[in-house]
Amino acid sequence: MKDHLIKATAFNGTIRAYAIQSTETVEEARRRHDTWATASAALGRTITISTMMGAMLKGEDKLTVKVEGDGPTGPIIADANAKGEVRGYITNPHVDFELNGIGKLDVARAVGTTGNVSVVKDLGLRQNFTGQVPIVSGEIGEDFTYYFANSEQVPSSVGAGVLVNPDHTILAAGGFIVQVMPGATEETITQLENNINSIPPISTLIREGNTPQQVLEQLFGVGNLRIHETIPVAFSCTCSIDRVKNAIKSLGNEEIDKMITEDHGAEATCHFCNEVYTVDIEDLESLKQ
Structure with a gap:
């Protein structure tokens, strides 16, 4: 199935959600920049999350994301828009380490644990919206969870994952953003937190063939989910x-x-x-x- 993302709500509109399959998109970025495994995961997570954030915009609006830690990858930059188009690069693509203590690619070591995540939104106004928060873990998903809570004041859970083949090509990539809207009950929030903590990693779900819709169904239950839009996703550059x-x-x-x-x-x-x-x-x- 081609890369795509979905916009959805759950529990009578009190939860807003985005989910994405980004395997081909991340592979295109890997191919173009010749990233090694850990750098691929860092760039892929950033691109995946940026694409979902772009889908939160409208019309010709666009945004630029910058993850700048003190690790060897250097800054990671991604541009995304409301049409599912994204592009991005990592300053040092040739970064790779042994797996971390839990058997995963050591993205935090590559990105660094000190630095900033910044988001600049071009909404067609006189001045751009800019938000910036400190990096909290270097795992990128957790850093954007912190960004939404502190810069945009929206309680959120952000997940993104990339699985890399032995030949460094991308096996699977995907992500989700779940946001709590006004009116959500404590029962709903607790249930949602338990579900997020209990499901397998998003990259594993994508590798097993789950669609973005099926990922959200595991989080919310089939009967609670309402799909509003499906958008094709692709690596797309504006250069010429x-x-x-x-x-x-x-x-x-x-x-x-x-x-x-x-x-x-x-x-x-x-x-x-x-x-x-x-x-x-x-x-x-x-x-x-």
Whole structure:
């Protein structure tokens, strides 16, 4: 099944939920950035959560997420929008460690346990919304749980997981965000907490073939869940050769002449998708004004 996410509510609208299958999306990011296993998990979790957060937006709104810890991966950046499109990169993709004490990829060691998680939302207004919280564990899911509670004042549970094959390709990836709305009873909240703590890891559920809907059904029960929307999800970058040429053009004729005489052309690599764009001498000449 293709990557997708669902928007849902449960318990008469007092619980809001998002769930995603992101295996192919994370694999595309891994392939483009040549990430090693632990770095793949860190980037994959960030991309997965960012995609669900993007789905909370409307229209042409978009957001940028930055996870910047003191670990060897360096900053992790992801952009997402309301259409299920996401792109992202990790500063140092070649990070991998032995499994941690509970037999999982040691994402906290890779990301670091000191630093910040920040979210910038472009909602088409004069000023962007910016929220920032300290990293609490480096496991990313827990860090975004803390972000929602403290920056957006919405009690939430955020889960994201990535399973990596021995050849470093992505076996399974997915996640969920569950949020408590006004009117939720203590009984509902307690039941939900127990269910979240008792189900298998989200990446295991995806690997076993569970859809995002089936994941939420395990959390809420079939009769309690109402699906509102299903959105296809994909790694998608906004870069293009035209953007590169426009950027070069804005540098002015003097800089373009240097590219022609000293470098015999120009080359640019997109941080987000690792696509390489080459501009030859003839194209550079045409950009001069």
